[in-house]
Amino acid sequence: xxxxxxxxxxxxxxxRGTSRGLELIVNGRAPIDAIASTIxxxxxxxxxxxxxxxxxxxxxxxxxxxxxxxKLDELAAKYDLxxxxxxxxxxxxxxxxAGSAPVVDELAAIPEPIAPVSAPMPxxxxxxxxxxxxxxxxxxxxxxxxxxILDHVGHVVVFGDVNPGAEVRATGNIVVxxxxxxxxxxxxxxxxxxxxxxxxxxxxxxxxxxxxxxxxSDTPDHDAEIAYATGEQIVVERYQGRLPKNLAAxx
Amino acid sequence: xxxxxxxxxxxGGVGKTTTTANLGTALAQLGxxxxxxxxxxxxxNLDVVMGLENRIVYHVVDAIRGKCALQKALxxxxxxxxxxLLPASQTDDKDAVxxxxxxxxxxxxxxxxxxxxxxxxxxxxxxxxxxIAGADEAVVVATPEVSSIRDADRVVGLLAxxxxxxxxxxxxxxxxxxxxxxxxSQSDVIEILALEMLGAIPLDDQxxxxxxxxxxxxxxxxxxxxxxxxxxxxxxxxHEVPAPESVGFFKRIGRVLGLSASPA
Numbered sequence: 001x002x003x004x005x006x007x008x009x010x011x012x013x014x015x016r017g018t019s020r021g022l023e024l025i026v027n028g029r030a031p032i033d034a035i036a037s038t039i040x041x042x043x044x045x046x047x048x049x050x051x052x053x054x055x056x057x058x059x060x061x062x063x064x065x066x067x068x069x070x071k072l073d074e075l076a077a078k079y080d081l082x083x084x085x086x087x088x089x090x091x092x093x094x095x096x097x098a099g100s101a102p103v104v105d106e107l108a109a110i111p112e113p114i115a116p117v118s119a120p121m122p123x124x125x126x127x128x129x130x131x132x133x134x135x136x137x138x139x140x141x142x143x144x145x146x147x148x149i150l151d152h153v154g155h156v157v158v159f160g161d162v163n164p165g166a167e168v169r170a171t172g173n174i175v176v177x178x179x180x181x182x183x184x185x186x187x188x189x190x191x192x193x194x195x196x197x198x199x200x201x202x203x204x205x206x207x208x209x210x211x212x213x214x215x216x217s218d219t220p221d222h223d224a225e226i227a228y229a230t231g232e233q234i235v236v237e238r239y240q241g242r243l244p245k246n247l248a249a250x251x
Numbered sequence: 252x253x254x255x256x257x258x259x260x261x262x263g264g265v266g267k268t269t270t271t272a273n274l275g276t277a278l279a280q281l282g283x284x285x286x287x288x289x290x291x292x293x294x295x296n297l298d299v300v301m302g303l304e305n306r307i308v309y310h311v312v313d314a315i316r317g318k319c320a321l322q323k324a325l326x327x328x329x330x331x332x333x334x335x336l337l338p339a340s341q342t343d344d345k346d347a348v349x350x351x352x353x354x355x356x357x358x359x360x361x362x363x364x365x366x367x368x369x370x371x372x373x374x375x376x377x378x379x380x381x382x383i384a385g386a387d388e389a390v391v392v393a394t395p396e397v398s399s400i401r402d403a404d405r406v407v408g409l410l411a412x413x414x415x416x417x418x419x420x421x422x423x424x425x426x427x428x429x430x431x432x433x434x435x436s437q438s439d440v441i442e443i444l445a446l447e448m449l450g451a452i453p454l455d456d457q458x459x460x461x462x463x464x465x466x467x468x469x470x471x472x473x474x475x476x477x478x479x480x481x482x483x484x485x486x487x488x489x490h491e492v493p494a495p496e497s498v499g500f501f502k503r504i505g506r507v508l509g510l511s512a513s514p515a
Contacts, residue, residue: 143445145408146401163404163443181443 013038017153021054022081026072028061036071043079045189045209049151049169055081142178144168164203192229192250196239200225210234253284255357255367256487257386257415261402263373265394266422266452269462271370272300273477274390276467277484279334283365286325286335288357290382291372292347295339302329302465303336312340315352321359330470335364345377350384357385366487375409383410389417390449390487395424395435400443407444419446420483425454450483452476 012030015038016023026035043050057072076083138152142160148167150156155172166182168174173194174186180197185206187193193207205212205227212227212234224239228247237244243251258271268291275287289297292312298304309324314337321337328334337360340347360367371382383389389410393403403419410417421440428434437451452458455476461468468477469484485492 145411146405148408161443161445165401165405 011038013042015039015042015050021056022050024055024057024072026057026059028059032071036075039072039075042189043075046169047079049188051080053081055083057083137172138170140168144182146182162197187229192247194226194228194243194247196224196226198224200227200236205234205236207234212236253361253363253365253367254388255361255369255386257290257369257371257383257389258392259371259379259382259389259406259410260373260392260399261375261406262393262399265392265399267373267392268297268300268370269458269468270390270392270420270422270452270480271297271368272462272467273458273469273480274484274487275334275366275368276328276331277469277481278366278368278488279328279331280469280481281484281488281490282333283488284333284335284363285366285368286337286360286364288337288360288367288369289339290353290369290378292339292378292381293341293344294372295341297370298326298336298338299465300462301336301467303338304465307338310338310340311356312343312347315348315356321356345372345381348381350380353381353384355385361385375406379406379409383413383415386415389415390420391417391444391446392420392422393440393444394422395429395437395440397435400435400440404444407446417446419444419448421448421451423454424451449486450479452479 010027010030012027012034014025016025024039055076073083075081137155137157138150140150140156140158140160142158142162144150144158144160144162144166146163146165150166150168152170152172154170156168156170156174158168158174158176158178161178162168162176162180162182162184164181167185168176168182169185169188170193171188171190172186174184174196176184176195176197178197179199180195180202181199182202183204183206184195184197184202186195187208189208191208195202195205195207199222202214204214207227207229210229210233225236226239226244226247227234227236228244229235230246230250235244242248258267258274260267271287275285279285287297287301288311289295290311291297295310298307303326306326309319311324313319314321314324325335325337328336357367357369367385369382369386372378391403391407391410393399407417419441421437424437425434429436437448441448453475455468455474457471457474458468458476461471468474469480471477482492
């Protein structure tokens with residue numbers, strides 16, 4: 001789903017993570033093909049993130065066209081999703097403009113400090129946290145240890161280190177107030193995003209669909225650094241107290 | 252009521268069993284009653300390191316299954332009157348006991364002894380879950396190698412998830428390799444693991460020699476490693492402990508220890 005388009009037009013379908021699992025809002029007036037391709041594109045942005053989840057389908061604006069549910073069922077099977085509920089959209093429509101606004105606006109729109117989430121100590125199995133969009137950034141008390149995978153819909157701020165073998169994934173941006181030595185994936189499903197760390201020594205950086213791995217040179221930099229995607233590559237530069245101009249312009 | 256401490260590491264071959272044997276012996280020498288539990292079911296070797304192999308009649312699985320009274324499975328040490336060993340079974344596997352079984356067993360032992368030291372198997376599977384089930388606290392053993400530290404980090408995460416507070420022992424530090432920059436130093440290890448450090452055991456040929464004889468190094472006495480084990484045992488028991496000996500690299504540990512506040 002192209003985020004910028006969502007602001008302007010009613011999208012054929014919106015797929016998002018909520019605290020109860022995935023939620024799919026389908027526009028009843030949209031053509032089946034448009035719905036299917038929107039969903040496929042969205043899942044294609046982060047297949048691993050969506051795979052294996054429960055999904056609730058809410059239909060907006062009238063009954064589904066004939067054959068649409070069959071198509072949805074087919075897609076669910078293809079991506080290993082379980083449809084647990086299908087119904088009409090009861091709640092007021094999500095605020096699309098806010099939900100898919102460019103990242104900087106969303107940062108600016110955070111109304112008040114959010115109470116720190118208790119330290120997400122790693123469960124014996126991988127932690128997959130899918131949280132309601134718009135709840136604001138997730139605050140994580142580190143260290144995030146090896147074997148832990150943090151998933152968040154939105155931005156993530158880690159106070160402490162992200163150790164090798166750990167992975168932080170976010171649909172928004174990632175800020176690590178410590179050493180980033182594991183893997184970070186920012187801007188999942190978005191065209192842009194950045195990763196900022198006091199020490200950027202990652203195993204791998206991923207922004208959107210781009211991947212960069214740590215260089216083989218062994219020159220630790222003691223300054224805060226920021227990584228962001230420009231067109232075809234991921235750029236890392238020293239963080240000088242503000243976002244790089246070209247990044248700020250693209251957000 | 253005693254304290255149950257699990258000695259674990261994630262990675263194999265870093266010295267869990269040697270550490271268990273030496274800390275247990277040192278605690279017993281300090282006058283505490285100690286029972287060592289070998290939780291490495293199927294691959295027992297704490298009994299070998301303690302030199303008690305030929306006295307095993309019953310083992311931990313027998314005790315759990317009620318084939319014998321718990322007291323009957325405990326083997327008294329040859330040298331110290333207040334040191335006991337509960338050996339592992341060699342013929343069963345890790346699924347022979349459940350974490351609930353272990354909890355009950357360790358609780359029973361805690362009523363009779365000051366310290367229950369649990370020697371954890373390598374890995375993070377069933378054996379690990381069994382070993383940490385009854386533990387009040389953990390000692391994580393890591394060698395200054397990247398692979399060991401990576402595994403230790405994973406294990407510390409799992410311990411935290413199970414609400415078991417952990418402290419660190421760095422094993423097999425080689426002072427001259429650290430000085431040459433060919434080995435990770437304690438500060439490197441602490442930087443990654445962010446754990447309170449109990450101590451660092453120097454690489455010591457004597458430990459290998461005594462371990463093979465079935466005599467814990469602290470009983471033979473004079474090596475640097477033995478002295479460090481005794482110091483750590485005192486720390487565990489809550490005695491006043493002097494800062495580590497200031498021989499070259501030990502100076503650095505002191506500094507690091509001062510800095511290494513326990514993380515949240």
